[in-house]
Amino acid sequence: MVVDKPKGPRSIALVGPYSSGKTTLLEAILHICNETDRKGSVTAGTSCGDSSKEARERQMSVEVNTAHAHYLDDDFTILDCPGSIEFFQETENALTGVDAAVVVCEPDKDRVLTLSPLLKTLQERGLPTFIFVNKMDKAYGSVHDLFNSLQAVTDRALVLRQVPIFKDNIISGYVDLASERAYVYKEGEASRIIDLPPEMAEEEGTSRFAMLEKLADFDDHLMEELLEDIEPEREEIYALLQNDLREGLVTPVFLGSAENDSGVRRLLKALRHEVPAADVAATRAGFDAASDQPVAQILKTYMSSQGGKLSLARIWSGEIKDGDSFAIGRIGGIFRLQGAKSEKLDRAGPGEIVAFGRLDEARTGDVLMSDKTINSPAEAVLPPVYSIALVPEKRDDEVKLSAVLSKILEEDNSLRAEHKQETQELILWGQGEIHLNVALDRMRNKYGLNVKSRRPKVAYKEAIRKAATQHARYKKQSGGHGQFGDVHIEIKPLPRGSGFNFEEKIVGGSVPRQYIPAVEHGVKEYLAEGPLGFPVVDVSVTLFDGQFHSVDSSENSFRSAARIAMSEGMPKCDPVLLEPIYKVEISMPSEHTSKVNSIVSGRRGQILGFDARDGWEGWDVLVAMIPESEVHDLIVDLRSATLGVGTYRSEFDHLQELTGQYAEKVLQNRN
Structure with missing residues (x-):
């Protein structure tokens, strides 16, 4: 043979x-x-x-x-x-x-x-x-x-x-x-x-x-x-x-x-x-190495401090010359990399891994062809498991932070940034504390941007347990026209997850129809921060009576009256703190399952069940409900208990009442 x-x-x-x-x-x-x-x-x-x-x-x-x-x-x-x-x-x-x-x-x-x-x-x-x-x-x-x-x-x-x-x-x-x-x-x-x-x-x-x-x-x-x-x-x-x-x-x-x-x-x-030989990998990836059509796939993106970009690519088929064009743009140089050094090439062929210069629109994972680009699927990126909130040391650097972040994310596609509307924070997600610290170091070393980080806030909410009615009047007299608005509202709790509902049951025009949207607006303004200091959810407000003045009433006066009614009525409704609960699916070797059970229990988690991990002999999957505040650094304990191999996926599931010492601690920190 x-x-x-x-x-x-x-x-x-x-x-x-x-x-x-x-x-x-x-x-x-x-x-x-x-x-x-x-x-x-x-x-x-x-x-x-x-x-x-x-x-x-x-x-x-x-x-x-x-x-x-x-x-x-x-x-x-x-x-x-x-x-x-x-x-x-x-x-x-x-x-x-x-x-x-x-x-x-x-x-x-x-x-x-x-x-x-x-x-x-x-x-x-x-x-x-x-x-x-x-x-x-x-x-x-x-x-x-x-x-x-x-x-x-x-x-x-x-x-x-x-x-x-x-x-x-x-x-x-x-x-x-x-x-x-x-x-x-x-x-x-x-x-x-x-x-x-x-x-x-x-x-x-x-x-x-x-x-x-x-x-x-x-x-x-x-x-x-x-x-x-x-x-x-x-x-x-x-x-x-x-x-x-x-x-x-x-x-x-x-x-x-x-x-x-x-x-x-x-x-x-x-x-x-x-x-x-290289044609075997090309076939495995779904390409024909013998084809003359140039096809390359981006494996890694490198960004220089001056903004220059190199796209490390595997050439699946065809010969590619410096100056050739893909659908996303023209190649500005072909380089063979040797650590931090590079050697300029005139061309490269099937099986080679080289770096392309100035392909500004190329992203890691993309397959490049002369007539089209196949983008990397979202599922090719690992789900994030750790996050920090970012704040530039200088307020003037907020615009610069946005620009630098885009380059950092392009270089490392396992990072993810989002503006969390509920807490008004810029959140950077990644695969762990070291991973995110490296990203912060790159911002400083490569782009001269100093950024402070902190633990992200938990998006607590609040709701009410009982109903109440409230009358409020907003009256202000000054030179010229005054301001007058008078409302009667009923505040009622709704089932968890219902959100907000506004109704009006005005009879006989006690509140003119043109002012009713202003009442709803005033109610919503108040709900952004309830009596406990957090956004209010799962509440119904009904406007059922009121008074107006033919001269002094206005949209602003009714909006103010609604805010007063809510601020006076909500404390009577037995407000309660709600914390976000996440459904967490943890994967770990079976020999470490008991340790993970203890970790979950110690984080106020409710274990829903176990199963064998599909296709992974000797591995278990644990499903649990865990408060968002306890999920933040969960990955640290998981890796520590499983020689670094345990991991998890999570998604928001529901809001749950939080009482006792945990609620008191949240409210103290809020104040």
């Missing part, structure tokens, strides 16, 4: 949890491929990626970093994705345009659960996936125990491709199970081939047979060979590994240490031989 090595440019996403060493792996790859003179360091602030001030200060990736590497005769674009769950939207966007993903993780079986959502996403996308267990020089425990823990969090069959060689309790090399060759690590150099240590023979044989059994689950011929004790040809094994990876049947697992360059070259060789 002959293995045809894929040809042409390919792209790889480095993904994995925070601190797993993705950026260190990228630096090792770039150095091995002679793209850098010396290997950069995250801690020293010399890495090719993570060049922004926000990333340097936190020593963590806060956006996708792009680099190019040439290994032997193959070109790769590498997208180094943030590890923090708060920046997972960046990863989601990048995965749209790559040929394969390398999941980087630490050799800690107790933290394997953090990979679960990521591995599920990769499987749902049908994306060929490798696992690189990093930091093996600091590993403890059994590799096979770690492997079994990894297998427990993914439905794809894992194939262990290497077993480590130990010397004096330190990993000194590995045995490649496909080639049956043993290698010893040489720091900063390629591994050197050695004879298989005799003490490794039994473990190597057992591990290799386990790998072949996994492959035989998807190939009858190999299964027959194993049953008949026939040793399969090496080319057959490599062909099955390549095909099963492409089909999403298996996920190969490699071992190494990016910091010491250990195992990185072996990973590169696997990427070179096994990552499918």
Whole structure:
């Protein structure tokens, strides 16, 4: 069986949890491929990626970093994705345009659960996936125990491709199970081939047979060979590994240490031989790579402080030249990115990931063609789970804030801004506290705008429990015409959710018809802030009598009379505070469900029920009603209790009476 090595440019996403060493792996790859003179360091602030001030200060990736590497005769674009769950939207966007993903993780079986959502996403996308267990020089425990823990969090069959060689309790090399060759690590150099240590023979044989059994689950011929004790040809094994990876049947697992360059070259060789050609990803995305029609999809938007814009794009088909036009505009430059640096290109073709300049109308996720643009669907963006209210430090900066926000939102499509009418606040939504703090830092560092933030106000309302009638007169005499308005109103509570209702039952013209709308207007003005200090809802007001003066009555006088009647009558109606209640759907691993129950109960939540999460083995979904005031930082506790993987969706459900000490506290803070 002959293995045809894929040809042409390919792209790889480095993904994995925070601190797993993705950026260190990228630096090792770039150095091995002679793209850098010396290997950069995250801690020293010399890495090719993570060049922004926000990333340097936190020593963590806060956006996708792009680099190019040439290994032997193959070109790769590498997208180094943030590890923090708060920046997972960046990863989601990048995965749209790559040929394969390398999941980087630490050799800690107790933290394997953090990979679960990521591995599920990769499987749902049908994306060929490798696992690189990093930091093996600091590993403890059994590799096979770690492997079994990894297998427990993914439905794809894992194939262990290497077993480590130990010397004096330190990993000194590995045995490649496909080639049956043993290698010893040489720091900063390629591994050197050695004879298989005799003490490794039994473990190597057992591990290799386990790998072949996994492959035989998807190939009858190999299964027959194993049953008949026939040793399969090496080319057959490599062909099955390549095909099963492409089909999403298996996920190969490699071992190494990016910091010491250990195992990185072996990973590169696997990427070179096994990552499918670019046309496979194009087909998966619904495009024909052989077409001459230029088609590109935006994976990431970068904005400079001067307002310049770069749109990182995967070219699905056709050749694109500098100066060509899409339906949304003309390209103002094609660039290959290497961290913060860029190289200008004349053209780019299928499979490449490049940046387009000056496509002002392009948005992350958009598919660009010469005759049309396919916009990214709204459901492609993760729902927000944390919010802050924004206030510019200088009042004169309010207009500038609006302009800067539009650029920040364009660069990071998982941010969302809204003006909350009920509380008159500008709210910025995102994926967590760090995520929003990075956005504030960008406003300051990139655009020179200092913005203060605070916890958003809760949109409390108030209602009444009983009815009352009220008479009010507004009378004012001054030079010339005076003002006179006299009304009798009845105020009644309505069922929850009814809103506001105004009626008039005037008989005999005691209030002329032209003044009745003014009475309603006055009532509504008062309802904006009731006796407890909050907007009033679920109330009915009926105008049933009144008096007027043929000269002094006016719309203004009747509006004022209505406000007086409401201000005097509403306190008699037993006003009560209402708080917004949200329906919250929480997803978490089953082993943490009891912790989440306690969190919900501690936040005055009412648990409605549980269910297994559809398509997620070992995960639960809890549905509860939780007050809005308790939902604000719910994500912080959820992530803390679930190794960072718990999440939720919420939507407003109803208003509910709030009494006792909680109501007293709200009213005290209001005053």
